[in-house]
Amino acid sequence: MRCAGAGMASATLRARCPEPFAAGRGGTSRPGGDVPMRRLSNQLIATRREPPADASAVSHQLLARAGMLQQAGAGLFTVGPLLLRTLQRLEAIIREEHDALGCQELRFTHLQPREPWEASGRWQTLTEDDPIMLRTRTRSGAELGLGPTHEEQAALFAADGVSSHRQLPMVLYQIATKFRDEPRPRSGLLRTKEFTMKDAYSYDADEASAAQTYERLAEAYAAIFARVGLDTLRADADVGAMGGTMSAEFLAPAGIGEDFLASSDAGSYRANTEVARAALVAPPAPEQRPMSTVETPGATTMETLQPFVPDVPPERMVKTLLYGITTAEGGQEVIAALCRGDRSIDESKLAKATGAVEVAMADAAMIRSATHADPGYAGPVGLAEDVRVVGDHAIAEVQGFVCGGNATDTHHRDVWWGRDVALPELADLDRVADGDPAPDGGTLSLTRAVEVGHVFLLGTRYSEALGLSATGPDGVERPVWMGSYGIGIERLAAAVVEQHHDDKGIVWPTAVAPHTAVVVSVRAGDPDQDGLAERITGQLLDADVDAVWDDRDARPGVKFADAELIGFPWRITAGREAAGGRVELTWRATGETEVVDADYAVSRVAEDARRHRVRLNPR
RNA sequence: CGGGACGUGGCGCAGCUUGGCAGCGCGCCUGCUUUGGGAGCAGGAGGUCGCCGGUUCGAAUCCGGCCGUCCCGACCA
Numbered sequence: 001m002r003c004a005g006a007g008m009a010s011a012t013l014r015a016r017c018p019e020p021f022a023a024g025r026g027g028t029s030r031p032g033g034d035v036p037m038r039r040l041s042n043q044l045i046a047t048r049r050e051p052p053a054d055a056s057a058v059s060h061q062l063l064a065r066a067g068m069l070q071q072a073g074a075g076l077f078t079v080g081p082l083l084l085r086t087l088q089r090l091e092a093i094i095r096e097e098h099d100a101l102g103c104q105e106l107r108f109t110h111l112q113p114r115e116p117w118e119a120s121g122r123w124q125t126l127t128e129d130d131p132i133m134l135r136t137r138t139r140s141g142a143e144l145g146l147g148p149t150h151e152e153q154a155a156l157f158a159a160d161g162v163s164s165h166r167q168l169p170m171v172l173y174q175i176a177t178k179f180r181d182e183p184r185p186r187s188g189l190l191r192t193k194e195f196t197m198k199d200a201y202s203y204d205a206d207e208a209s210a211a212q213t214y215e216r217l218a219e220a221y222a223a224i225f226a227r228v229g230l231d232t233l234r235a236d237a238d239v240g241a242m243g244g245t246m247s248a249e250f251l252a253p254a255g256i257g258e259d260f261l262a263s264s265d266a267g268s269y270r271a272n273t274e275v276a277r278a279a280l281v282a283p284p285a286p287e288q289r290p291m292s293t294v295e296t297p298g299a300t301t302m303e304t305l306q307p308f309v310p311d312v313p314p315e316r317m318v319k320t321l322l323y324g325i326t327t328a329e330g331g332q333e334v335i336a337a338l339c340r341g342d343r344s345i346d347e348s349k350l351a352k353a354t355g356a357v358e359v360a361m362a363d364a365a366m367i368r369s370a371t372h373a374d375p376g377y378a379g380p381v382g383l384a385e386d387v388r389v390v391g392d393h394a395i396a397e398v399q400g401f402v403c404g405g406n407a408t409d410t411h412h413r414d415v416w417w418g419r420d421v422a423l424p425e426l427a428d429l430d431r432v433a434d435g436d437p438a439p440d441g442g443t444l445s446l447t448r449a450v451e452v453g454h455v456f457l458l459g460t461r462y463s464e465a466l467g468l469s470a471t472g473p474d475g476v477e478r479p480v481w482m483g484s485y486g487i488g489i490e491r492l493a494a495a496v497v498e499q500h501h502d503d504k505g506i507v508w509p510t511a512v513a514p515h516t517a518v519v520v521s522v523r524a525g526d527p528d529q530d531g532l533a534e535r536i537t538g539q540l541l542d543a544d545v546d547a548v549w550d551d552r553d554a555r556p557g558v559k560f561a562d563a564e565l566i567g568f569p570w571r572i573t574a575g576r577e578a579a580g581g582r583v584e585l586t587w588r589a590t591g592e593t594e595v596v597d598a599d600y601a602v603s604r605v606a607e608d609a610r611r612h613r614v615r616l617n618p619r
Numbered sequence: 620c621g622g623g624a625c626g627u628g629g630c631g632c633a634g635c636u637u638g639g640c641a642g643c644g645c646g647c648c649u650g651c652u653u654u655g656g657g658a659g660c661a662g663g664a665g666g667u668c669g670c671c672g673g674u675u676c677g678a679a680u681c682c683g684g685c686c687g688u689c690c691c692g693a694c695c696a
Contacts, residue, residue, distance in 0.1 A: 048645085049657070050631050051630095053625080053632090074689090132694095183693085184694075258695080347693090349692090484696085504660085521655065555656080555658065556657095557658085575655060
């Protein structure tokens with residue numbers, strides 16, 4: 001990395017070089033000055049025509065083809081120099097938005113002692129029940145977890161310094177590596193075992209203040225994703241294993257997403273399908289008639305049942321599905337889950353409602369023992385005593401319904417809750433689907449999406465467990481309200497690629513591109529072209545534009561294809577008209593090209609860069 | 620963890636059914652020509668066929684075990 005040189009633009013370029021290399025040393029064989037890192041000929045550009053066979057997600061394929069990524073193992077990736085620049089830009093944007101709110105950056109340890117995890121009650125959960133935390137032992141026998149998250153440490157750090165409400169509210173954050181032993185890493189960078197995360201922790205004296213802080217962080221998240229150029233929606237989410245009182249996630253619609261976002265066309269309702277509710281209209285109750293039994297040979301599904309009870313619509317039926325669940329303590333239990341005949345059960349909601357760690361459809365033997373019938377005839381009336389019954393809220397509104405008779409080829413009709421059978425425990429078990437009525441009066445549609453950010457209002461769980469409290473204005477000491485806020489950096493980059501690409505490659509938004517502009521000299525060695533290209537590169541750098549010069553001795557087609565695959569927002573091409581000081585200016589997103597004076601190209605790109613300025617080295 | 624697939628030069632793949640010299644495309648190296656959309660010609664380098672064991676005169680190929688990777692599901696802070 002030598003930085004001296006005698007080329008025409010070397011004075012300006014030299015100013016950009018790291019101090020120790022900025023002076024001394026002789027010339028170079030390369031034409032026109034010498035700022036190696038600003039020349040693609042000195043960088044490793046390992047583009048490929050074809051993606052590795054293991055890459056299936058578009059973002060994984062394109063990042064791998066662009067040479068920005070290399071897989072080290074399942075869910076483990078080496079981030080190449082170009083991708084690192086993008087990650088650094090993402091981090092810079094996140095820092096700026098957090099610092100603007102007065103958040104303070106710090107760094108927790110990756111290795112965390114067992115004891116605080118014991119104190120919060122999460123050691124067992126995270127190392128045994130759902131062993132997502134990798135752990136190890138020191139030579140002296142101390143047990144350590146490799147941090148999958150840092151609530152415990154966040155509570156402990158604050159406990160050491162916070163004692164009064166006057167020090168609050170406060171937000172601490174870090175940007176650091178997280179380790180999670182994911183059972184199934186997938187889709188390239190979207191789900192990995194090791195990744196960079198921005199995690200923030202908020203501290204407030206009371207709930208009202210905590211809710212405000214939570215809201216401000218959520219707004220900052222929206223601002224961050226907007227700057228990044230990622231289309232995201234904020235949605236109500238599952239509080240999950242974190243525990244807490246409120247939670248929202250930021251979902252970036254993308255075909256590869258693991259989450260489903262239910263959103264209303266009326267615009268005011270959005271939720272992850274894990275918690276989404278449809279606004280179901282209760283079917284009108286029929287005239288009271290005594291419960292009766294109907295012979296229904298072979299009617300083991302809603303469709304085959306319908307002809308036997310033609311006057312009863314599916315919404316006036318109650319479906320009974322039997323599940324075998326595994327509880328957190330390892331126990332096995334049979335659950336009868338009830339929903340309306342026209343609806344279905346969301347198994348993740350069922351798991352949450354029953355406290356199950358695992359839910360599976362019951363097998364035929366379990367069904368026979370619970371119902372004394374072949375599969376397909378289960379119902380709430382007369383189930384085996386030891387079967388726990390849980391119903392979706394919507395079934396409470398259904399009366400005079402049809403349900404399985406717990407005898408082969410038999411159903412009951414005109415069943416009334418309270419009269420014929422007790423209304424069971426109720427919970428939200430309903431699986432929402434495309435076209436369902438939304439709570440805000442609109443219609444729900446489901447979209448695949450990538451979860452790029454998640455915010456939690458935690459309450460006082462961790463502060464109580466770890467001794468974090470503050471004295472209020474009334475002189476009473478109370479546990480501090482905490483919140484926790486995460487953004488996955490690599491996943492964010494991958495989501496951007498999922499949303500911004502075309503058949504030629506990646507189309508980075510300006511704010512997060514590895515470089516804002518690439519200057520291409522069409523024929524390496526042509527003095528006019530090289531001279532102009534280097535001059536432009538220098539001018540761009542002086543204008544604070546992150547530019548590189550593709551000075552490689554390669555055919556133009558290769559350079560163009562690489563520029564498009566890597567996805568630089570701007571390409572300035574010094575070619576035929578270089579001698580006259582004219583270049584082509586190409587906007588990657590549209591492919592639009594115009595022939596302009598070099599100075600105009602520089603100012604045009606500089607203007608775009610200014611609009612999307614990201615400070616890579618703050619302070 | 621359940622189901623499915625795959626593992627052969629750097630990358631993508633064929634060969635395996637029916638055992639008999641390890642191949643193709645891209646990339647790489649050298650030379651000449653070429654030079655505005657992934658160049659042409661000529662020459663060349665590069666592979667313990669994932670690992671271990673078995674069967675066989677002989678194994679990339681058949682058998683067993685193991686490891687690794689991907690996809691679907693389960694799970695997911």
